[in-house]
Amino acid sequence: MRILPSPLRCILRIGIPLLACPLTLLFAVSQWQADRYAVSILLMTGLALLLFLAGIEQRSIGTRRMILASIFIALAIIGRCLPIVKPVTALIILAGMYLGAQSGFLVGAMTALLSNFLYGQGPWTPFQMFAWGILGLLAGICANPLRQSRLLLYGYGLLSGILFSMMMDVWTVLWQFGTLSPDAYRAALLTALPWTLVYALSNFGFLLLLAKPIGNKLARIEKKYGL
Amino acid sequence: MRAYGNLHPAVTALHLLLIAASAMFCSDMLLLGTLLGGIFTYVLLEYRDACRHVHMFAWGMLLLIALLNPLWNQHGATPLVVINRHVVTLEALQYGIMAGLRTAAVLYACALFSQVMTKEHILYLMRHSTPKLALVCSMALRYLPLMRRRYAEIRQAQLAIGKISDETLIDRITGGLRVFSILLTWSLEHGIVTANSMEARGYGIGKRSVAQTYPFTCDDGMMLGGTLLCGGWLMGCLLTGVCDVTYYPLYAAAERNVWYYGAWAAAGLLSFLPILFDGKERYRWHCLRSNI
Numbered sequence: 001m002r003i004l005p006s007p008l009r010c011i012l013r014i015g016i017p018l019l020a021c022p023l024t025l026l027f028a029v030s031q032w033q034a035d036r037y038a039v040s041i042l043l044m045t046g047l048a049l050l051l052f053l054a055g056i057e058q059r060s061i062g063t064r065r066m067i068l069a070s071i072f073i074a075l076a077i078i079g080r081c082l083p084i085v086k087p088v089t090a091l092i093i094l095a096g097m098y099l100g101a102q103s104g105f106l107v108g109a110m111t112a113l114l115s116n117f118l119y120g121q122g123p124w125t126p127f128q129m130f131a132w133g134i135l136g137l138l139a140g141i142c143a144n145p146l147r148q149s150r151l152l153l154y155g156y157g158l159l160s161g162i163l164f165s166m167m168m169d170v171w172t173v174l175w176q177f178g179t180l181s182p183d184a185y186r187a188a189l190l191t192a193l194p195w196t197l198v199y200a201l202s203n204f205g206f207l208l209l210l211a212k213p214i215g216n217k218l219a220r221i222e223k224k225y226g227l
Numbered sequence: 228m229r230a231y232g233n234l235h236p237a238v239t240a241l242h243l244l245l246i247a248a249s250a251m252f253c254s255d256m257l258l259l260g261t262l263l264g265g266i267f268t269y270v271l272l273e274y275r276d277a278c279r280h281v282h283m284f285a286w287g288m289l290l291l292i293a294l295l296n297p298l299w300n301q302h303g304a305t306p307l308v309v310i311n312r313h314v315v316t317l318e319a320l321q322y323g324i325m326a327g328l329r330t331a332a333v334l335y336a337c338a339l340f341s342q343v344m345t346k347e348h349i350l351y352l353m354r355h356s357t358p359k360l361a362l363v364c365s366m367a368l369r370y371l372p373l374m375r376r377r378y379a380e381i382r383q384a385q386l387a388i389g390k391i392s393d394e395t396l397i398d399r400i401t402g403g404l405r406v407f408s409i410l411l412t413w414s415l416e417h418g419i420v421t422a423n424s425m426e427a428r429g430y431g432i433g434k435r436s437v438a439q440t441y442p443f444t445c446d447d448g449m450m451l452g453g454t455l456l457c458g459g460w461l462m463g464c465l466l467t468g469v470c471d472v473t474y475y476p477l478y479a480a481a482e483r484n485v486w487y488y489g490a491w492a493a494a495g496l497l498s499f500l501p502i503l504f505d506g507k508e509r510y511r512w513h514c515l516r517s518n519i
Contacts, residue, residue: 067418074370
């Protein structure tokens with residue numbers, strides 16, 4: 001599938017890394033007081049998301065991959081409705097592993113965006129999009145070892161629960177206290193500890209349940225139709 | 228009648244983003260209070276029932292942050308009380324109240340954003356800028372009801388041929404997993420079929436046109452002008468530091484000059500624009516009705 005280049009996306013692709021990011025950083029460092037770290041980090045996250053999404057528009061990701069990604073997004077949104085233990089991250093990891101790094105990021109970011117229509121949009125939405133997107137992207141980059149070793153996959157599931165919690169805590173601390181002091185961050189990590197454990201264990205459990213059936217089905221689709 | 232909610236999606240999105248952004252950049256309690264006041268009044272007037280859950284959350288966060296900050300933060304020069312060798316300072320309390328107001332204002336702006344900007348609005352905006360992403364999102368949203376229907380269908384069929392039962396809890400869990408597995412196979416296969424038929428009908432060849440479901444009217448132009456004027460002025464004042472407040476070690480308010488009051492007026496206008504706009508529409512409706 002060929003996508004014609006659009007001037008807007010070209011501007012985004014060239015303008016953000018070359019102009020917008022350095023200017024935001026320079027402005028943030030020189031002009032703003034320390035309590036605006038949260039805003040500058042939010043801006044940078046938004047820019048990174050824009051850049052990545054413009055890249056997805058530019059490259060040919062393939063109609064089949066796009067539709068499989070949207071199926072995974074729908075499954076993850078439904079999964080987020082389960083009480084307490086949620087298979088969202090597990091599904092994003094599987095999508096990244098079998099559909100590629102780019103689609104993994106897409107599934108993570110769009111799951112956060114669309115499911116927040118049900119759970120409430122807020123300043124945390126870009127961070128959730130980024131955190132889940134990065135987890136999917138990493139799973140896609142490490143696809144080969146993760147596919148070969150089940151143990152590694154479960155380990156990545158546990159780790160991604162902890163990573164997600166840590167990334168979101170950076171945001172919590174920045175938003176509430178203005179600066180990222182080690183004490184406040186440690187306190188936030190401690191208060192979030194039960195949730196971190198729930199995330200990590202539910203990722204582990206759902207990967208244990210889903211990795212084999214979903215993996216087999218996707219491998220079959222890959223073999224039968226080619227992606 | 229919700230005139231503000233019927234505006235062009237780009238105008239509403241810009242207006243609410245500008246309010247949220249200026250609240251994030253602002254460190255002055257009066258400006259933040261004005262922004263919060265405008266949005267809160269509009270939410271109360273138009274979306275009281277839909278935003279019921281937001282009130283508790285936003286005001287709870289305000290209280291929590293205002294009370295937590297002095298307990299965590301030891302900066303500040305004016306001690307109020309000493310609890311267990313921990314000094315609670317006036318400046319930390321003031322900073323906490325400011326951060327709480329900021330959080331509440333951003334939360335209300337976001338709540339209003341999710342009420343006014345429905346999925347159709349967002350998809351409309353994305354269709355212009357990122358057509359592939361818009362397609363992925365709208366397909367994902369379309370799969371939600373479809374999958375529920377398919378799940379019920381598969382479950383009934385499996386129950387009827389006796390492959391699953393729902394007598395005990397373990398039966399129900401294994402049955403659910405079996406149905407989920409079948410649902411997944413069905414969805415993936417069907418997805419490939421959809422992709423093939425899309426490509427067969429020429430998806431991805433050449434430029435795609437976009438239907439104009441939201442025309443840009445005179446009202447949109449007026450709202451856009453007002454938003455850009457007030458928002459630009461306010462952001463300009465905030466970014467150049469006219470309204471900067473120092474909290475630590477001693478509280479020093481922004482200098483009360485023409486620029487400051489200008490920024491205050493812009494913040495008031497920006498956050499009360501929806502109410503003014505709806506008022507105008509109400510008046511127009513009233514005039515039209517009495518003439519008939």
